[in-house]
Amino acid sequence: MIPPGHGRAGSLADVLGRRRVFIAGVVLFGTSGVLSAVSGDVLLLNIVRALGGIGAAAAVTGGSSILAETFHGAARVRAFGLLGTTLGLGLAFGPTVGGLLVDTLGWRAVFGTPAAMACLVLLLSPVPPRVPGASGRRVDWPGAALFTSALLLLIFAVVEGPELGFGDPLVLGAFAPATVLGVTFAAVERGKDDPCSTSACWPIRRSRPRRSPWPRSSSCWSRCWSTCPRT
Structure with missing residues (x-):
């Protein structure tokens, strides 16, 4: 199933620029994690987690489109293979790691740890190349x-x-x-x-x-990636 935010984030990346949307997504995801960790209300927790999902969609879509623009040919295949492997490992071992965090540090660590990792990603955000948005594109x-x-x-x-x-x-x-x-x-x-x-x-x-047989727009990459089978 295609996550609702992926296509929208891809369209925004085409208009505003890939790295800008990627950084904005990481910031939103990290901020959501911090707010979730300090939240004392279930309704507030659900709201900030929804915002975190939007941020995650923007980060994954912006990041994958940066890879598509940066690497070509066999290097692009390897880059997306590594991305798929990383996400697959997260899906496979994420629940186990989350359970260990809850048992050792409490439930708030489940949200605080990804927020800390998002801060590390932001420190490396100047590394990816600037990929400007496509002129004439509009968000539908x-x-x-x-x-x-x-x-x-x-x-x-x-x-x-x-x-x-x-x-x-x-x-x-x-x-x-x-x-x-x-x-x-x-x-x-x-x-x-x-x-x-x-x-x-x-x-x-x-x-x-x-x-070209390789999609170039972020919205197209988000749909291709979201519908790829995970192994």
Whole structure:
């Protein structure tokens, strides 16, 4: 499943610049970790974790697009292979490390430790090359709002369905608007000159210049990366 923030962060990276979005994502993620560690309210914790998810999406998308612009050919394949391996290790061992942190330092360390690592990443932020945004690109805010809303409602229905029952009015009330918003999103994107999604996903019938087989835009890389199988 494509995380809701990846495509939006990719579009912003195309407009504002890859490194700028990457740094902003790391700052937001780190700030969210600090606020989560000192939070004493469940509602506040959920809000700042949502912001942290947005920051993580921006950091991963901005970072992957920097790799795509910096490396070429076989070096690019190795760079993305290393990125995939790193993320895979995080998914595999993250719960175990989190459990050890809770047992030894308490639950706040689960949020404070990634925040400290984000600070280290910021110290190295001048190292990646500056990759300016593409001139003439615009963020498709209507498409972003439709896609994000549809995906959030769908995730809610899928997560709550097993507990409440898929026939529960609340779950059905999430599935129905998610479907409507998804169909509306597809219809809106077909008429866009600079769509939120890529032409590989939607049959937009326009003559386009011949392109390299490697995607260059951040929004395209975010979708390619998000749909790659993890091994």
